[in-house]
Amino acid sequence: MSLEIAISIVMTLVIAATPILLAGLGELVAEKSGVLNLGVEGMMLVGAVAGFITASLTGFTPAGYAVAALAGLCASLLFGVLALTIGANQVATGLALTIFGTGLSSLAGAGFVGTTITRLPALFPQGLAGHPIFRIVFGYDVIVYLSVALTLAAAWFLNHTRPGLILRCVGESDASAHAIGYPVTVIRYLAVAFGGALAGLAGAYYSLAVTPMWADRITAGRGWIALALVVFSSWRPWRLLLGAYIFGAVMTLELYSKAAGFALLPPEMLAMLPYLATVVALAVIAMRPSRGRLDAPRCLGKTFRAGA
Amino acid sequence: MRLKLEPRKASSRLALYAAPVAAIALTMLTGMVLFTFMGFRGATAVFEIFIQPLLQPERWPDIAVKASPLVMIATGLAIGFRANVWNIGAEGQYIVGAIAGTGVALATYDTEGWWVLPLMLLAGIVGGAAWAAIPALLRIRLRVSEILTSLMLTYVALQLLYYLVRGPWRDPEGYNFPQTRMFSEAQTVPNLLEGTQLHWGVLLTLVVVFIAWFVMSRTLSGYQVRVVGLAPMAARLGGFSENRTVVMTMLVSGALAGLAGMVECSATFGQLTPQFPVNYGFTAIIVAFLGRLHPVGVLIGGLALATSYIGADIAQTASSLPQAATGLIQAMMLFFLLGVDIFVANRVRLAPSLTQHAS
């Protein structure tokens, strides 16, 4: 394999990994606060369509990303009202959000099928971004760097700041957090909103960067991969970053190996690998003695009612 | 004065039954406004989605056939949900049930005999239960959340299905199309009514609903499930094993999903194809909630949702309403139901506001 192809493979996998990293990071923060939002795919689609429509009408792609994040955030607030304020079941609300987002995006995007927009350019100057070797580091648009920066920021926030500690505390034991006097519901709202904004951004990465167009169900189920990724990472941002690139590599290498004329595994086996790996990772982590720190947030998916 | 929500001591029975009706009414109202705003004949479209199918007798078998797998899966899920066991991987168990039954069908190809079909259905039950056993064991042995594992295993099952129908199980005379050969007459769940899709599986669903109702409300096992769900501490004191309940409810919901998968595969598809999974396993979660986790409620909820599916197709041809609108309607139904639930657990009171209180 020539160096050129190796670089190209890495660049393809980074682009494949970026949206699942973004969506996964948002979900990770939400889950750390104890909220399981299964509406990732729906929020991504809402973001994808809102972003494309905005970029298409304004001709200004950054505006597309901004509106996408906002749209994802709004969708997540819908979830918040039902699951956090009213106290509805999170699993059911999340699933309904996905169905809602799929339908809404299809209706909203119908008039934009068959058009395209301009991608964001590479962040760095052409000398670096177009360099045959250095492009492996410098050849991406701003969203790729943003996704990595946000991951690092989230790792720092969760592990080294007081608000991060409070957020984790809310996810581990909502009753104690409430007893100490922290506003459990408000904190969860913030975490869910952050998750929604990032899911919206992730969806827009498909409609504005990976394939700059709108087509129904453009994310093709990547929201579920992002959910698997969060579990795979055992709720740690650093592992999420690594996991996203591993998942991206699995998706990319399947195609590259087949194009080169050999198949590593039947494609279906490769496609089930991320999910299987996630189940295995859960089991392995649970078997380790130090599991307390690594396990899922204890309140994950449980409804919190003040005074209950 | 301001509005204040106060928790009720006991859930209001009236509110409990009125909530789904109110949710559907609100969905219809919102749908009307939304569709009108989008440039369709809103009131007509909503009428076509919710009412039209009920007025046309030729649509009734369609509703029954569509509701059947949803109700069967949701009945199982509701039992688990009551015990706080969150199996959200019914889609995967539905698929594995169909795979297991199809395995029997392909192995008994060219074999006649009354036992072939029951064996296929049994394989479906075992397949679904076995797939559900994995998250159940992980939960009781390693305390791993069944929500996450059952969901992940759904995607494993999906890829397993793809692998089988594209590879080893592909119809040798099917021009490379990714699907198995057609089942024989002996392998097909018989039709009930000529000229419709109505099949015996629909009756099987009714039997399952009845048994579930009986077990849940009239037996000790049902009581145990409810106690473990409502008051785990009390259950422990009373000598009810939480682990046993987890395993039992997971296996039951998996088995019913697997059975539903095999019945659907045999009765209406007549073969296994990559198009077999259409998210019934996920939709059934919505049905379980629409039905307030009660077997009879599930039956009604399944019929309501099936009606909206059939009606949406009518609205497509009659009012040119895009198919995507169906998703919106179904999501809204659940949103509103979850939303009005607050009035089941709480009562609205007019409370004096702070300033008035001071004066």
Place this chain on the structure above:
Amino acid sequence: MAAILDRRMLLAGAGASAALPYLGARALAADPLKVGFIYVGPVGDFGYTHAHDVARKKTQDFYGDKIKTNYVENVPEGPDAERVLRQLAQEGNALIFATSFGFMNATAKVAKTLPKVYFEHATGYMRGPNLATYNARFYEGRAVIGTIAGMMSKTGVGGYVASFPIPEVVMGINCFTLAARKVNPKFQTKVLWLSTWYDPAKEADAAKALADQGADIITQHTDSPAPLQVCEQKGLYGFGQASDMSSIAPKAHLTAIVDNWAPYYIGRVKAVMDNTWKTGDTWWGLKQDTVQIAPYNPAMPDNVKKAADDVKNAIIAGTLHPVTGPVSDNKGTQRLKDGEKATDEMLEKMDWYVEGVQS
């Protein structure tokens, strides 16, 4: 519309027949003939389903208020198709087009129980007294774009993003490769199977992988324009699929194989109006305008345009068959002798690849 059908003649025919009773129930001349369509995808897929819907609209415009077309989109291939077909028939559609291969079993089943309704199934092989099949010779278009690819490619390697190895896809790959090798005997086609018809991100990645393997011209048999966008980004060339996709990739888009089902639909509607509808198997191509070649990219050199036009015109004139011997497969076995032409039967069952195909 450049169709084989003469518009004036058709309208005259329609006018005359409208006064005559047809199909018993609808005797009134004022009643428009109802024509139904069921689609596997959304009309917004910009691919296969989109092309069918464009043809539906053309048919509607052609006949004006003499007919009323309606459709149901996103119909899963399985029992839902059977239900929707029956529903369309019961709603009074006298002619129903089932536009995807996966609707075959359902269409055959429903056609048997509703002998008074005319059914048309795309790309299938089951026929009956009231069930006809139709398909398009897309492989003829593949020969045209193969010629262009052979002349435009500098590396002599073409990439082919493919869905499933069914005969329809295989014959396209073979015709593309045969035509390319006629102008460049060293031309190689690298095929990448995706096992999906639609997944934009995956299609894009596949195009990238092919480009990195040296392909400088990429074509596809999947539904989204994603591979074309990769070509546009990387400065390579590509072709549109099903529709003219030049709006998505103005520089890379050399031309497209356009599905134009309108002439067939218009003709079949007329046959029902005239009471001359007969079952059969129709396989139209470039000659009948069912397969169209989109306008060439202005950047394409004149000699390439001319060569492409020559191939197109020769196929239309019947002097050239895209699969004419000598043809050997990529394992070295001779499949067609010198001058021997592939029969339709051979094409419909094709499961081998010509020399120069790497898959």
